[in-house]
Amino acid sequence: MQATKEVIFISIKIGVPRGLYYYKHFPFTEAFLTELGAEVVPSSETTKDILDKGVKYCIDDACLPVKVYHGHAHKLRNTSDYILVPRLTSVSQNEYICPKFGGLPEMVKFSVPDLPQLLDIEIDLSRSGKHLKKSLYKLGHQLNIKNPLKIKRAVDKALTAHQGFKQSLLNGNIPNRVFRGEPPQESNKKYTVGVIGHPYLIYDDFVNMKLLSKLNDWNIKYVTAEMIDPHIINERCMELSKRMFWSSAKSIIGSALYMMDNSQIDGLLIVTAFGCGIDSIAVEYVENALRRYYKKPFIVLTTDEHTGDAGYNTRLEAFKSLLDWRSENEANVPAHGRSVYSR
Numbered sequence: 001m002q003a004t005k006e007v008i009f010i011s012i013k014i015g016v017p018r019g020l021y022y023y024k025h026f027p028f029t030e031a032f033l034t035e036l037g038a039e040v041v042p043s044s045e046t047t048k049d050i051l052d053k054g055v056k057y058c059i060d061d062a063c064l065p066v067k068v069y070h071g072h073a074h075k076l077r078n079t080s081d082y083i084l085v086p087r088l089t090s091v092s093q094n095e096y097i098c099p100k101f102g103g104l105p106e107m108v109k110f111s112v113p114d115l116p117q118l119l120d121i122e123i124d125l126s127r128s129g130k131h132l133k134k135s136l137y138k139l140g141h142q143l144n145i146k147n148p149l150k151i152k153r154a155v156d157k158a159l160t161a162h163q164g165f166k167q168s169l170l171n172g173n174i175p176n177r178v179f180r181g182e183p184p185q186e187s188n189k190k191y192t193v194g195v196i197g198h199p200y201l202i203y204d205d206f207v208n209m210k211l212l213s214k215l216n217d218w219n220i221k222y223v224t225a226e227m228i229d230p231h232i233i234n235e236r237c238m239e240l241s242k243r244m245f246w247s248s249a250k251s252i253i254g255s256a257l258y259m260m261d262n263s264q265i266d267g268l269l270i271v272t273a274f275g276c277g278i279d280s281i282a283v284e285y286v287e288n289a290l291r292r293y294y295k296k297p298f299i300v301l302t303t304d305e306h307t308g309d310a311g312y313n314t315r316l317e318a319f320k321s322l323l324d325w326r327s328e329n330e331a332n333v334p335a336h337g338r339s340v341y342s343r
């Protein structure tokens, strides 16, 4: 009887949309579900068709990443028995993430047609880390796993996978390369720039129009928030006059402050989503600090579904020219005073 149940479960395919926190948590999710016996099916990399479906099935005033996520859920409708759409409220104690994540299961369920059943668990670590395990046990039960030891083993595997993934990023790699089993970018480059923004903006090659590959081709090394020790990011955020309770704003501001002061970082590239409330606070803060106190070149690239290649590339090339200009005229750049920037 027991053996029959296992055989039935092994055939379950669980779709994972390649959007939003996929770039932070996929190894965790994959390890957990695989250990429970499921086949994990991530959607393909973002394409024009996925974006178009996301725009079609999502409410108009959502930000680009949420629309893209809807497109990925749509993509999985014929290849999965279930789609995992967690309701993320908080991923860190005393912090919260964007409210859009909290409403995601309902948004997807009622907007995208013909979906299989959604697996919807809440993750809320704002009060205690214990909530994660409770939620994972609930997910196990939704999948009809009755054996608590089996779920515990899956939780342990997931935590180990997550630690390994975070360490790879701290070693200078980026999620897509880790998922493909590729080593980090070469470090011997002419310039080093900080790339600031939500992970689903800076690691989705379609959304950011291959930003990181372009930098690589231009002999520019990039540093992202995930490559910086979280303790440093926390410490830099302690400088703020008010405690930052949005996790993503904290990551953006803390990493940007660190990069501004780091003499090995030649400039900053900030990628934002049009209409994002959190960016409107965090990026505004970073821009003000850069203009008032630092002399590093920077550029803000705002993305939405209408962003075109031509204008985007022109601005990136202008940023590269600025780096070249500064490199050639370093001696003429004042050591203090008004910053040199591109906007």
Ligand code: SF4
Pocket: 063, 064, 065, 066, 098, 099, 100, 101, 198, 248, 273, 275, 276, 277, 278, 279
């Ligand atoms: S933080 Fe901004 S970009 Fe991210 S989901 Fe929320 S509104 Fe969209």
